Structure formats: C-alpha cells, structure tokens
Amino acid sequence: xxxxxxxxxxxxxxxxxxxxxxxxxxxxxxxxxxxxxxxxxxxxxxxxxxxxxxxxxxxxxxxxxxxxxxxxxxxxxxxxxxxxxxxxxxxxxxxxxxxxxxxxxxxxxxxxxxxxxxxxxxxxxxxxxxxxxxxxxxxxxxxxxxxxxxxxxxxxxxxxxxxxxxxxxxxxxxxxxxxxxxxxxxxxxxxxxxxxxxxxxxxxxxxxxxxxxxxxxxxxxxxxxxxxxxxxxxxxxxxxxxxxxxxxxxxxxxxxxxxxxxxxxxxxxxxxxxxxxxxxxxxxxxxxxxxxxxxxxxxxxxxxxxxxxxxxxxxxxxxxxxxxx
Numbered sequence: 001x002x003x004x005x006x007x008x009x010x011x012x013x014x015x016x017x018x019x020x021x022x023x024x025x026x027x028x029x030x031x032x033x034x035x036x037x038x039x040x041x042x043x044x045x046x047x048x049x050x051x052x053x054x055x056x057x058x059x060x061x062x063x064x065x066x067x068x069x070x071x072x073x074x075x076x077x078x079x080x081x082x083x084x085x086x087x088x089x090x091x092x093x094x095x096x097x098x099x100x101x102x103x104x105x106x107x108x109x110x111x112x113x114x115x116x117x118x119x120x121x122x123x124x125x126x127x128x129x130x131x132x133x134x135x136x137x138x139x140x141x142x143x144x145x146x147x148x149x150x151x152x153x154x155x156x157x158x159x160x161x162x163x164x165x166x167x168x169x170x171x172x173x174x175x176x177x178x179x180x181x182x183x184x185x186x187x188x189x190x191x192x193x194x195x196x197x198x199x200x201x202x203x204x205x206x207x208x209x210x211x212x213x214x215x216x217x218x219x220x221x222x223x224x225x226x227x228x229x230x231x232x233x234x235x236x237x238x239x240x241x242x243x244x245x246x247x248x249x250x251x252x253x254x255x256x257x258x259x260x261x262x263x264x265x266x267x268x269x270x271x272x273x274x275x276x277x278x279x280x281x282x283x284x285x286x287x288x289x290x291x292x293x294x295x296x297x298x299x300x301x302x303x304x305x306x307x308x309x310x311x312x313x314x315x316x317x318x319x320x321x322x323x324x325x
Contacts, residue, residue, distance in 0.1 A: 001073065002029040003175055003207050004053070009067035011045075011052045014060060018282040022048040024231040026067070027308075030175065035201065035208045037222035037239075039215065039254065043278040045231040046211045047097070050177045054088050055081060071175075090120040093168030093206075095178040099160035103152040109136075110148035113167045120171050135166040138203075139196060158189035165196060172204055179211045194221055215258050219243060224314075227251045230289035231281050233308065237315040247317050249294045250274070288320065296321050 011023040023045045030036045038046050051057045053069055053076065069076040071092065076084065088094070096102035104112055113135060114128035123131065129148065136144035139162040152160055161181060168176055178197060182190035198221060201208050210221060218225055218239065225242045227235040227250065235248040246252045253274040276293040279285075288294070291301040300320050308318040 002070075003032045003034075003072065004028075004030040004209075005068075005070040006049070006053070007068045007070070009049065009052060009069065010065045011048050011057065011062060012065050013062045015282065021231055021281045021284060022062075023052060024281070024284075026228070026231070026233055028226055028233065028236075030207050030209055032174070032207055033201075033205055034223050035198075035210060035221055036224050036226065037210045037212060037218040038226045038228060039212055039218055040228040041213060041278050043230075044228040046213075046228055047179055049228070050094075050179055050209065050211050053177065054092060054094060055079075055084055056094070086120075089116040089168070089173065090171045091173055091175070093171070093173040093176040095161075095164050095168045095176065095181045097180045097183055099157070099164045100152065102164060103160060105152055108149050108151055109155070109163045113163070113170050116167065116170050131170065132166075135170050136163070138169075138200070139163070139166045141166075157185055158192065161185065161189075161193050162196065165193075165200065169200055169204060169206075173206060175207045175209065176201075177209045177211070180213070181210075182212075182214075182217065190217075197221075215254055227254070230279055230284070232289065232318065233316075234290065234319065235315075235317045237312075241312065241315050245312075245315075247311060247315070248319050249296050249321065250290050288318075 006026060006028040009023055009026045013020040013022055026049055028049070038049065040046055048057060052064055064077055067077065076087070103109065110129060110132050113132040117123055117128040117131055133144045133148050136148060141147055141159060141162055155163065181197065182193050185193060194217060197208065212218060222239045225237060225239050226233055227248065229250050235251045242251065243255060246255050253272065256272040257274070259271060274293055279289060287302040287304055288306050291297045294301065298320060306318045306320045308316050310316050
C-alpha cells in the first residue's frame with residue numbers, strides 16, 4: 001500500500017473573476033522511502049497540490065471540492081485543522097519555498113524547532129533544546145549550541161534553509177514535502193541543500209515529495225516523476241524512463257530546454273523554448289489545456305480532454321497523440 005495516495009484531487013479558489021481551478025483532478029501516489037518529484041512551470045498547480053495535503057491553503061478563498069488524500073489508509077480531506085495538527089510535522093513535514101518569510105522573525109530558531117517537539121512528543125524544555133541542537137548539527141549548522149539562540153535574520157539564505165529542514169525533520173516524519181527548497185539559493189548552495197535532503201532521507205528512512213521546476217534537480221534526486229500542466233497530471237514515469245523516453249509534448253519541451261554540455265560543445269544549437277504561457281484556469285477551454293502551445297495539436301485536442309493511460313509499465317500519459325500511436 002502506498003504511503004500517500006491522492007485520488008481525483010480538485011482544489012479551487014473563489015476570485016472576483018470566477019472559480020480558479022488550480023488543481024483539477026490530480027492523482028499522485030508516493031511509496032515509503034521513495035523520492036517523488038513533481039515538476040512543471042510556475043502556475044501548474046504543484047504547490048497548491050502539496051499544500052492541499054495538509055490544508056495549508058487559505059480557506060476561503062481556497063477549497064478542496066473533490067477527491068481523496070489517503071495517508072496510511074486514512075483520508076485527510078474530511079479532517080478539521082485541529083485534527084490535522086496531530087499529523088502536521090509529526091507524520092508529514094513541510095519545507096517551505098522561502099525560509100525568510102516562513103520563519104518567525106521574533107523567535108529564535110531554537111524556539112521554533114523545539115515548538116513542534118514539545119507539541120508532539122512528551123519532552124521537557126531541556127530535552128527539546130537538546131534535540132534541537134542535535135538536529136542543527138545534523139543539518140550542518142556550525143556551532144549549533146550557540147546558534148540555537150540566534151534569530152532568522154542572523155543566518156544566510158542557505159543556513160535558513162537548513163534550519164527549515166531541521167524543523168521539518170525534528171519529529172522524524174514518514175513523509176517530507178519540500179516545496180522548491182532551493183529556488184532562492186545560488187547554484188553551489190542548491191547542490192548542498194539537495195545533498196543534505198538526500199542524506200536526511202536515507203538517515204531517517206522517510207519518503208520525499210519534491211516540488212520543483214528544475215529538470216536538472218529531478219534527474220539527480222528522483223526515483224519517479226510526475227509532470228503537471230495547468231492543474232492536471234500529463235505524464236508520470238520512473239526517472240530514467242522519463243528522461244530516456246519522454247512521450248508527452250510538454251515533457252519533451254521541458255527536457256529540450258535543458259542545456260546539454262555533452263552536445264552543445266560540438267553542436268552550437270539554440271535551446272528550445274515552449275511558446276506561450278500557462279493558461280489562467282478560470283473557465284478553462286475544453287479539450288487538452290496544452291493544445292494552444294503544442295506543435296502536434298490535432299482537432300480532437302481542442303474538443304476532448306485526453307484520458308490518462310498506461311503506455312509502458314509504470315509510465316502513464318494523458319495525450320491524444322499517445323492514443324493515436
């Protein structure tokens with residue numbers, strides 16, 4: 001049985017212009033100990049999908065209107081916020097995209113990490129502080145015993161992200177959701193954070209759901225990949241299969257936009273770009289949502305929504321082009 005199984009998830013937002021269908025019928029599963037990457041451009045619904053799992057979206061205007069989120073056999077959708085508090089941090093950790101806005105500027109980082117330990121585990125303040133220092137050492141914060149009393153503004157961006165990882169892992173959760181944890185960091189620090197996340201995953205035996213738009217990150221870290229576009233899953237496959245044999249035109253476009261050192265040195269080719277942009281999901285047009293940007297679009301693509309089908313073991317795709325093959 002999968003650790004997390006999302007079925008038919010629909011998360012919509014009420015706006016002045018109408019209902020925004022940010023997530024519209026998403027199916028995603030994560031196995032124990034697995035790293036699953038969810039990729040796609042900004043605005044494709046990756047973060048809303050992740051935040052819907054623990055109901056971290058603002059309600060209202062957001063609302064989960066359909067679907068199930070089964071975690072260890074229990075549906076999280078009907079649970080109240082107070083009931084989810086017993087699962088947040090303890091069973092499912094969350095690493096947010098921007099640590100400076102996610103950390104409380106008026107509390108020390110030690111107080112913020114220790115809060116979840118005292119909330120979920122029967123520990124004294126002294127024990128919580130000791131555990132917090134231990135976590136800071138694990139995420140390679142120098143002089144952890146001294147820095148535990150420092151405030152977020154006293155840390156660099158990379159160090160703040162390490163603090164966020166320590167906070168998310170303090171209670172040894174079974175699943176960690178990392179929402180673009182390297183976006184605001186430079187390339188060198190990005191690599192360090194990804195290595196740290198992988199090390200923590202192996203140390204604690206947890207599963208990781210990594211949200212990103214960087215295909216290079218996916219190739220390095222994932223076992224399985226879900227590609228999202230305009231609130232829907234368009235392709236899902238093991239990482240080697242996805243990069244070796246991408247089938248959906250959108251996935252192909254994402255991969256072709258990555259610089260290739262081995263090829264570019266010999267062939268000075270221009271990087272491909274996907275024309276257009278992700279549509280605004282208020283009253284979306286019928287058919288495939290990628291059709292206006294797709295070089296292979298057929299007449300059926302603008303009329304009928306493609307069904308998701310398995311095209312190889314573990315490889316699923318929603319595209320009329322695949323139906324025609």
